[in-house]
Amino acid sequence: MWFASPDEVRERLSAVDYLADDAVATSVFLAGALGKPLLTEGPAGVGKTQLAKAVAQATGARLIRLQCYEGLDEARALYEWNYKKQLLRIQADDDAWDDIFSEEFLLERPLLKAIRSEEPTVLLIDETDKADVEVEGLLLEILSDYQITIPELGTISAARRPYVVLTSNATRELSEALKRRCLYLHLGYPTPERERDIVLAQVPGLPAAVAEQLARTVATLRELELKKSPSIAETIDWARTLLALGRTDLDEAVVGQTLGVVLKHNSDQVRAAKELGLAARP
Amino acid sequence: MSGLADRHVGFVRALREAGLPVSPAENVDAAAALTVIDLAERETLREAYAATLVKRPAHRPAFDTFFDLWFPPVISGPYGEEPPRTGDLDHAGVPELRERLADLLMGEPGEPGDPALREFARAMVGRFGRVPAAAGRQSWFSFAVLRALSPETLTARLLGRMLEERGGLPEKIARQKISRNIAKFQDEVAADVRRRIAEESGVEKIARSTVKPPIDQVDFLRVTKAELAQLRREVYPLARRLAARLTIRQRLGHRGRLDFRRTVRASLPTGGVPLETRLRPKRPHKPELVVLCDASDSVSTFSHFTLLLTFALREQFTKVRAFAFVDTVDEITTMFAPGADVLDAISRMAQDADISRFGRTDYGRVFEMFAERYGDAVGPKTSLLILGDARSNYQPPALDTLRRLAAQARHAYWLNPEPHGQWDTGDSVATGYGAVVAMRECRNVAQLAAFIQDLA
Numbered sequence: 183m184w185f186a187s188p189d190e191v192r193e194r195l196s197a198v199d200y201l202a203d204d205a206v207a208t209s210v211f212l213a214g215a216l217g218k219p220l221l222t223e224g225p226a227g228v229g230k231t232q233l234a235k236a237v238a239q240a241t242g243a244r245l246i247r248l249q250c251y252e253g254l255d256e257a258r259a260l261y262e263w264n265y266k267k268q269l270l271r272i273q274a275d276d277d278a279w280d281d282i283f284s285e286e287f288l289l290e291r292p293l294l295k296a297i298r299s300e301e302p303t304v305l306l307i308d309e310t311d312k313a314d315v316e317v318e319g320l321l322l323e324i325l326s327d328y329q330i331t332i333p334e335l336g337t338i339s340a341a342r343r344p345y346v347v348l349t350s351n352a353t354r355e356l357s358e359a360l361k362r363r364c365l366y367l368h369l370g371y372p373t374p375e376r377e378r379d380i381v382l383a384q385v386p387g388l389p390a391a392v393a394e395q396l397a398r399t400v401a402t403l404r405e406l407e408l409k410k411s412p413s414i415a416e417t418i419d420w421a422r423t424l425l426a427l428g429r430t431d432l433d434e435a436v437v438g439q440t441l442g443v444v445l446k447h448n449s450d451q452v453r454a455a456k457e458l459g460l461a462a463r464p
Numbered sequence: 465m466s467g468l469a470d471r472h473v474g475f476v477r478a479l480r481e482a483g484l485p486v487s488p489a490e491n492v493d494a495a496a497a498l499t500v501i502d503l504a505e506r507e508t509l510r511e512a513y514a515a516t517l518v519k520r521p522a523h524r525p526a527f528d529t530f531f532d533l534w535f536p537p538v539i540s541g542p543y544g545e546e547p548p549r550t551g552d553l554d555h556a557g558v559p560e561l562r563e564r565l566a567d568l569l570m571g572e573p574g575e576p577g578d579p580a581l582r583e584f585a586r587a588m589v590g591r592f593g594r595v596p597a598a599a600g601r602q603s604w605f606s607f608a609v610l611r612a613l614s615p616e617t618l619t620a621r622l623l624g625r626m627l628e629e630r631g632g633l634p635e636k637i638a639r640q641k642i643s644r645n646i647a648k649f650q651d652e653v654a655a656d657v658r659r660r661i662a663e664e665s666g667v668e669k670i671a672r673s674t675v676k677p678p679i680d681q682v683d684f685l686r687v688t689k690a691e692l693a694q695l696r697r698e699v700y701p702l703a704r705r706l707a708a709r710l711t712i713r714q715r716l717g718h719r720g721r722l723d724f725r726r727t728v729r730a731s732l733p734t735g736g737v738p739l740e741t742r743l744r745p746k747r748p749h750k751p752e753l754v755v756l757c758d759a760s761d762s763v764s765t766f767s768h769f770t771l772l773l774t775f776a777l778r779e780q781f782t783k784v785r786a787f788a789f790v791d792t793v794d795e796i797t798t799m800f801a802p803g804a805d806v807l808d809a810i811s812r813m814a815q816d817a818d819i820s821r822f823g824r825t826d827y828g829r830v831f832e833m834f835a836e837r838y839g840d841a842v843g844p845k846t847s848l849l850i851l852g853d854a855r856s857n858y859q860p861p862a863l864d865t866l867r868r869l870a871a872q873a874r875h876a877y878w879l880n881p882e883p884h885g886q887w888d889t890g891d892s893v894a895t896g897y898g899a900v901v902a903m904r905e906c907r908n909v910a911q912l913a914a915f916i917q918d919l920a
Binding site for chain 1 (some may be wrong): 700
């Protein structure tokens with residue numbers, strides 16, 4: 183068992199500075215209790231990857247990360263045969279044809295490593311939507327049965343079920359088969375109250391009043407129709423910026439000068455300046 | 465325990481009936497989750513169901529409505545216990561109640577909702593929400609509650625209390641907070657009204673009538689203002705998602721020219737024996753797009769959204785030119801330049817473009833004018849896309865001109881936001897135009913996305 187109750191999840195995650203709401207606490211708890219992978223989806227920068235890291239840190243488990251990208255294949259996700267070593271063995275010993283497919287020549291990649299790990303492990307499969315559709319098929323066996331089939335060796339089952347977290351930015355719909363096997367958690371933008379607490383936890387030394395103003399301002403920005411709404415990560419950057427500048431109050435001038443930290447499209451900045459009545463930047 | 469099992473099964477069945485896909489495996493997962501959580505914690509129960517059953521954010525609002533109906537927070541009536549009342553809410557006068565509401569709206573509604581606000585909303589529904597509906601019958605309505613208390617009119621008073629001086633950024637922020645709290649109060653009232661109706665006339669009955677379809681299923685022509693804003697916010701994520709899917713499809717070719725360099729590189733692990741070949745990616749086919757869109761009021765939400773999406777998808781097309789019309793036609797390409805603001809573009813289109821003389825749609829005249837003025841925009845590489853309801857106010861349709869235009873183009877499509885059943889009724893010439901240009905029904909985002917995928 184990873185956690186005893188959703189309340190315990192909340193406590194232990196907040197000990198590592200991750201503030202969990204009801205949705206996060208319940209689904210993190212269920213993922214552990216039911217032994218199912220947890221799929222977190224949401225816009226960039228709301229703490230999806232951070233959640234996996236926080237779970238690993240809170241439980242003292244090892245974190246194994248598989249970063250997905252276009253063109254990711256079996257050889258880099260699961261396992262690969264060490265061709266060079268195999269060639270050398272064959273050249274050294276002509277009768278070695280049978281032994282070159284054994285443990286000795288197997289290169290572990292993140293998924294196999296997580297399955298074979300003896301200690302508690304958190305497996306983070308990051309940005310699943312960036313990988314090609316075939317990779318999802320590859321994941322299905324691992325996610326439902328926690329086992330990997332290597333044709334030359336047979337099926338390897340998990341020594342100890344890893345805690346699996348998948349993240350996705352929803353740039354494409356993941357397949358139904360994958361979603362069905364996972365618990366689903368949608369992480370959206372937090373309420374201003376929660377965002378204030380997150381900022382305070384992440385940026386020690388920031389006065390509470392500034393954090394409050396900051397969270398409210400960001401919430402107002404998100405209400406505007408922008409190309410890219412500011413994420414929590416950007417709010418935190420903004421807080422750090424203010425701290426570095428030594429500002430203790432968030433007035434219109436300061437917002438106007440530092441808007442570039444949270445809004446990264448010119449049209450968004452123009453729009454925000456107009457809607458919030460800020461002075462146009464020179 | 466069997467009571468819980470029945471409730472679970474009924475709940476899942478209701479979700480399925482509302483179009484939320486719940487597979488048997490997910491159903492079992494949800495039941496398994498019920499055995500490990502504390503059932504007395506309502507929010508935990510809600511999230512446990514959400515995590516196991518709801519795998520798309522678009523389905524979440526409908527799910528929440530159902531959950532509140534099936535697992536109501538309180539029960540009133542003969543079997544329920546009336547929650548203890550704080551203060552004298554049953555007899556206080558309206559000004560006093562408004563004062564109470566103002567205090568609550570100043571507060572911070574935390575994540576699970578402010579219990580005091582919820583309690584107050586319930587009490588107010590109990591007091592004001594009961595309205596005679598039909599002869600001899602009474603029902604619950606939220607408008608009665610909101611009319612009695614009119615929370616919006618409290619805004620000025622609240623602003624005065626929160627701020628020392630008005631104006632600028634602080635006022636914006638305060639306003640945002642107040643309107644969020646008011647929306648929260650309205651939601652609480654609506655939820656309690658639904659709960660009371662469900663208690664009186666059964667859950668199944670109300671569930672069918674109150675749950676809204678997910679946003680990508682909303683009919684373009686019936687879209688509300690709030691939904692339109694939500695749709696516009698969806699444009700960029702949707703365009704990104706579509707673009708990703710289109711590029712993946714283009715890359716998936718298994719035939720093509722051999723990429724010699726990468727094949728040799730791939731042969732190194734096998735000692736120079738090229739076991740696997742590598743192919744050059746196919747050159748993507750990028751059509752030029754000419755969009756001709758009806759901007760009359762009857763289809764404006766549809767054409768705006770479609771235009772925005774095509775412009776957001778600019779990287780998928782080598783060239784996009786857009787024309788808008790009511791009874792004359794004008795080019796609007798520059799108004800949707802990259803980086804241009806979405807809302808500005810729409811309002812500028814309404815103001816600056818010369819598209820309306822008499823304000824009555826006239827497709828025939830528009831096609832004639834288009835062929836005459838911009839005929840050279842349509843060439844052999846162009847896909848011609850016409851957006852409109854084909855309702856031409858009984859004017860001559862100019863089918864021959866359209867036929868000529870369609871023949872010049874590589875492809876020609878017509879997207880009609882009206883349901884198929886209404887085509888050819890009244891002044892619609894859908895079949896007439898449909899015989900010249902392939903016409904497709906396009907009533908919601910899902911259908912539009914499917915069409916764009918076919919196009920590119």
